[in-house]
Amino acid sequence: MRRSGKSKAEVERSTGATIGAFDASFDVNRGEIFVIIGLSGSGKSTILRTINRLNEPTEGTIHLDGEDVLAMSTKQLRQLRRKKIGMVFQQFGLLPNRTVQDNVTFGLEVQGVGAEKRRKAGQEALGLVGLQGQGDKLITELSGGMQQRVGLARALATEQEILLMDEPFSALDPLIRRDMQNLFLSIQGEVKRTVVFVTHDLDEALTLGHRVAIMKDGEIVQLGTPEQILREPANEYVERFVEDVDYAKVRTAQTVMVPVNEVAYINDGPTVVLRRMRQFGLDFIPVVDEERRFLGTAEAEEVARLAERNERELGSSVDREAAKVGRDTSLREILPLFVERDVPVAVVDDENRIEGVVYRGSLIAGLTTSQESPDESESFDREVPQENAPNGANSGDRVRVRRIGE
């Protein structure tokens, strides 16, 4: 992650018509996937395309790294598009008369990059999207999903740090869309671009977005993490919008886990542990080592048996196969773990230290309602690089875009 990163673009947009002024403002942090979602005609694409001035706002300013995009000359704007902002389109926008390779390197070609360098960059980008060795094919020979991979590769080949994606997967059928989302996420993990992503598919928005802005009639009605939007819809519109969400996909372990108050250390004697479990009415207890690293789960019955036999060690009662998941694991992946046995699933951090436990009950509650689980007072924001949170140096990056009408 870049420490110097101070990319913060805030776009504020208002319609100056007499009906009323709307504001739509947002920051995008470096390395973030920022999703704009709304029904057609809600202004989401308009805003996206304003960022690189494919749509020219009639009034206002856009700032990028402290530079005023709207004040740029045609020449500067061209450089901005060449070097800083790449784009992926819903209708792909590929050139049917060119090969895959020549499409991918189009951005470099207009920059005047030499053929040899272009070829290399093109092959690299094609490799990223899983199309290695297909550079000589014609665009017309490819399926829709493959074509959009080319579109993605074209945006990657130029290595701009910002990626604008205008409903890139909307034209694809659902199965392929899923593939592309996964592909995109894995590529993003590698290349770490700053992404502004427009979609009308809520599942897509919640799956991909670190933060999501919901738009209606040219206005942002809510901006927040996927969790915030699901849990605290700002108004009725958002509520209805998110009604049909598949919680299994969006919610993660940390949203339904119960924090662990009682653990058994591996060196504790069975009697001590049993006493503790009875005291708190626990059927299961996570067993950890001295550093709170998760080892397994012990069942009350097993511990009791050891205690009866006056065993000194807890070891043999520990089910070391007990399931554990990361805090970002989706409920959909956790669900199958409960199918065979009703053993709570441990939630661990990167160091394997126990953070909480998911019970069958809390999982089902998380799947069916927007009701809060016990520890929901905590923030569940997915981790977003936040080092460029607003600070003094950045205040100049505020952007104001005003536009009349839609």
Next chain:
Amino acid sequence: MQENLVPRIPLGQYAENVIDYITDTFEGFFDVVQDGLDGFVSAFEALLNFPPELVMIAILAAIAFYFAGWRVAVFAILGSLLILGLDLWEDTMLTLALVLSSTVVALAIGIPLGILAVQSRSIEAVVKPALDIMQTMPAFVYLVPMIILLGLGSGPALVATVIFAMPPAVRLTMLGIQQVPRNTVEAAHAFGATRGQTLLKVELPQALSTIMAGVNQVIMLALSMVVIAALVGAGGLGEVVVRGLGQLNVGTAFEGGVGIVIVAIYLDRVTRRLGQKRKKGGKGGK
């Protein structure tokens, strides 16, 4: 009484005055233009007459084979032999020269004009009605001043043919560029392509097959002018027909007509699939 409703407008007189004025003022200039145009057509004619007939037939057949397949190649050979048999070879070459030279001029003016007209609304507003006039004004009307300005010969024939044949080049160039999917143009802009780059790398390649359809039409229209061109002394197959007409000689006119038909079929078949041929070639070449 109706004669008095609107007084007689001496529009014809005005036109005559303008032509007179131009003739007087720019006489030297038009002499040069006339020589240039004549020379241009003659150059094509010389080029076509340079190879011996049989070699030329082979060349025509090879071109037909490359662009349109073996059937057209066979047709080219048989047609050429028929023309030879009718003793019309030189006339045919002259007609071909006239068609090709006026096509070259029409395209050289028409395609850039079409490109410009797409870029600018005001140019389009001027070009479109001008094209309508060029296509609907009877050729004889502008042949007369052409003769006055350029004398008899292939010069006025070339100009008249260009005027008549150019509109499809402009129109189909415009159409082709306008039909280019907006998203590809937009993508080019989004990646920082200049206007020129967008035109050369995105718009023209995708408009090519439509532009080529325009080329085909230009050629066919140019060919349809050969008889009229013969009236101003351009010679060629048109002249054979005109001669037949003047002498009421059905045979001569018919022979000339057959020659024109053969040339027409050949040119049409060869140029018809120019745009598509490229695509196919690209795929096959892989």
